[in-house]
Amino acid sequence: MDVAIVGIGIHPFGRTPARSGLQQGAYAARLALKDAGVEWRDIQFAYGGSASAGNADALGNELGLTGIPFINVANGCATGGSSLMAAYNAIKSGEHDLGLVAGFDKHDRGAFNADPLALGLGQWYGEVGLMMTTQFFAMKIQKYMHDYGISADTLARVAEKAFINGSLNPNAWRREPVSAEQVASSMMVNDPLTKFMFCSPAEGGVALVLCRADKAKNYCASPVYLKSAVLKSRRFGSFEVFAPSQALQQVDGPTVDASKAAFEMAGVGPGDIDLSQLQDTESGAEIMHMAENGFCEHGEQEHLIATGATRIGGSMPINTDGGCLANGEPIGASGLRQVYENVLQLRGDAGEHQVPGEPRLGYTHVYGAPGISAVTILQR
């Protein structure tokens, strides 16, 4: 049984002091239900997650207690992707017809401070200052730039593009364009990455209503079909965040594995994709993820980005809503934001940030600690 997305809802990302994370999730859920033309009591099951704003199933307190199975999902930056994959399988298996996926969060300012013990690491690892996701991303792109000739200018251009796209998206947090020069000259955080090249923890909520594909037209004039939803964790030998050591023999990371599986499941290839949302925790991640997801060869990003290929009007638009850089990263909501954006784009409803040419296939990718990746392929 194929699966369709028939309702989408979002609470603007950024900082909303007046609403809790849960309330932002409920706001998004109500919009998604309204978009699908259904009531909360019609929903047969739900999956959801938040990292810092409580259990997602507390949404029942906001939306009504209807007795449905509501499963809390906690899977780091891939929480939204994991919820979606679980819901996809629940419908695909024939178990349910109509469900809701929700993600929301509300994080404190500043970098995440992860707990070494929760990740099976010694306390010493955090004490000496190695428990920082930002260091991993910096070291990964440092090595990548060395191996494949990516320049610091390209890092700055990725952030510049994100803020341009954010300025066109009414739900984005960062809505002011920032020039590549400003990005490059902002405070160095983890060499070679400056402050404006990193996303920040933030707030926001997203919800999606999913149903059996054969009933999609009952709810939505322009349903979008979920052709694949894949989650992979790291294999031995991949270079991952929070690793006190790594193997001398390196293998592909979970992004490559998830991407290949998703393309195979959907029966399409990277060249068929009209737009992508790729995890851009920082500028370097977007660059590396372009190749890891199969959209170019390693090193080609230098030319592609310089010539505007990844901009909204380019040949391979990436992070058309501003990505994590312009939206911030409320962990529970972040992966679902990407799916929301692609549904909007495939419906042709993205307004000022609409990709021209009536896009038909959209791709989303999240990556997070300690080495997990989720990919979806959507088709209108």
Next chain:
Amino acid sequence: MNDIAGVVPMSKQIPIAEGLFTWPAEKPALLGSRCKSCGIAAFPVAESCMACSGQDIAVEALPTRGTLWTWTVQQFMPKPPYHSNETAETFRPYGVGYLELPGGVRVEGRLTENDPEKLHIGMEMDVIFDTWRVEENGDEVISFFFQPVANSGQEA
């Protein structure tokens, strides 16, 4: 490494974690585990092999010289669990990198060098052991650091 002025003479030197490296030792070294089934090494010592799930593991001292595989400089002071003697005022940026130890693994650690101009992929570095912080009772907490080979022996 850090400001250890005022340390009382009777202070003890204690490793930051048991089993992370040989201590006390004339020539201390990081301790790794090697799987007897597949030969893969890991740091710190693991009870089972992440590569093949084997549980027959031998502990060995890892090489003390290697090459820098990648690096960055941490420019801001991390939040806890970061635990040093520094304050926001005395914090100094520090280098972080993976040192590729021949025949072993790539180990992540702090670098003694924090100047990006003096760090490059492929440079040789030694694993050294030094005071990381001084506890209130005067105990010195010892950790490991990677030091450019050119500087070896020049800095106490």
